[in-house]
Amino acid sequence: MGSVRIVTRHEFRTAVTRPSYIILTAAMPVLVALAVAGFAIFTLVTREDAEAETASSAESSAQTPRLGYVDLTDGPALFGAHQDQPGAVFVPMPDRDAGIAALNDEQIDALFVFPPDYAETGTVVRVRFADDAGGVFRPDGPSYSGTLRGFVLSNLFADEVPVGLAERLQIPYRLEIEEVRPDGGTEDESAGFDLGRAAFFAVAGISLLFSVFFSSGYVLNALVEEKENRVMEVLLSSVKPDALLLGKFLGLGAAGLLQMAAWLASVGVGVLVVGLIVDIPADILTMPGVGDIAIAAGYFLFGYALFASLMAAVGAVTTSLREANQISAIVIVPAFIPVWLNFILFSEPEGTVARVLTYIPVTAPVTGFIRLAIGAMGPLETVAALLVLAASAAGALWLAMRLFRAYLLMYGKRPTLKEMARSVVSG
């Protein structure tokens, strides 16, 4: 174990002190900081606009239109109450002349006259100045018809119907549409959906994708570089191939996970900062359960082991970094199949495609995270998928070690598939 520890430490130190690693690791916190800063600035600006609008609204409410009216109907006054209407105040005028004078002095914004035969005819006269009256142009202004309707109805039914019903007389209905199945049941997609769990597995899934790219890529690069610069044979005189490979897995995996942790932490801090600025659903800010953390950790661990092993196998049988990167696409591309087929996974998360992808080793981790985020994987299926993934990772590690032992000192020529198969079988 001493050799593994030394190799692990060396690989970790070498990886985390590379300029490319440092730049890449710092990129996410910087991007998050910039995004949060941009969001904060945007929010502050829009909030100032909103406050200004609110202040303007308050100011404008202080200047609520005053609508004068003259009630000339016979008998008891029909319009003696409900002068405060939404958006206007009705001001009674003793007679028509007083109203015209008030209109002329701009004490009121409009003047309405209810003539004596209003009850029979429903006629209401709006008095306004002609365009050339006084040689001064006066714009027509708002019609106030809606406000007038509310004022009239409120007074006509003031003593006849309850207040609530009076409101319905003013706004008889609001149309809403409900969709149902033929059996009468309703589709309620939000039922049982756990937003916090979805957010957790979504973030974990994205992180896993990055892990696939970076951590296992580090393993590939480290192996091929050591083959290219001929350090490999020197190392192998001091440490067994299996220990060397294991040390690389652990050291470079730790470097990759540290990078992930830095990125996730920066995203977490960013979310918290955004939470201070705006309201975020409380579910997202709650800690995930132990079971969910264990599932995510299992997918991380076995997923990384699978892809790092496959990358190590690629590194073992290739002779240059360029060739290795080209061949590694065979491993990386299938990992993204669930992303390309996301529309199927989201529309039919428990369909055949989703279930099959859950058990194919290279597509299992990403598919698992997507389905877990949707809430479409039960405990039994999750455990079964993890077991299959773990077994696949172990098989890939075994394969990588066989190929590594067989081709670690091979320079200049890539073995054929037949040769590789023979090496794997013979050990």
Added chain:
Amino acid sequence: MATLATSGAPVRATGLWKRFGALDVVRDVSLEIAPGEVVGFVGPNGAGKSTTIRMMLDIFAPDRGTVEVFGAPIDDAARRRIGYLPEERGLYPGLRIPPILKYMAELKGVPSHEAPGLADAALERLGLTEHRTKKVGELSRGLRQLLQFAATIQHKPDFLVLDEPFSGLDPVNVRLMKNTVADLRDDGVAVLFSTHQMTDVEELCDRVVMINHGEIVLNGGVREIRRQHASDRLLLECTSDMPYALCLPGVAAAEMRGDGWRISLTEEGSAEGVLQALLDAGIQIERFEREAPTLEEIFLRIVGSSDGNGTADERTHTGG
């Protein structure tokens, strides 16, 4: 001072076989090296030298045969007592020298706090101290090779394997490295020295093992082998005239060579008979010796014969 082996020979390989594809690369190779012994491991390209070395170091597993290092199958403890400078060698070009040497030393079991001191001593021994803060990529090829040698010996191994150690080095650095190897041998370190340069073997090695087509075709002390491969020719220099060399008993042919004669014997002739005849004739002899071939000539003769110009009987196996 290197720690001497506590038990068993530094390395004892017995009946090693290795097959790649349809080709037996190494066939029944047995080899043992004693403490303080420098063994030259020679052979043409593709003869199986590197594969044999890799099996001895447990980098490749033999298909048949066994390897014991310090009296037991190789393990981590034994690996730590080995220094290996492979033919295909290199270091991390982007890293500085101290962390590389520290890593190499730690892999050899040197405690972390002792590694820098050992590295400094090795660098000083090979004249690399002034370069110690540089990156490997900043060094010339020769200096990189010396650095690699420093990494190989810094942990004071008991068994040193050097595969073509002088290739690419200038004469000054070759001499420096040879002196260092000689010092290590004097300290009791066993050295297996693989090379194509027979002159280096003659200079450095106590014993030579020649391998061809995966088989050992020669194994013995350097002087002993040269003596065994001595020809039926004599080299003779006299202070007085010797106009009748051809008339000496047992002489088939004689030719002038520099200041002396090169005499070929008949099947019945012997060096002792010629010498006695010369003494009887009162010839004053300055030099009389059997012509011994160089290792290179022996190498060419054996490799040539086993490549189809001779028979298997011409292969020489001697003890040692």
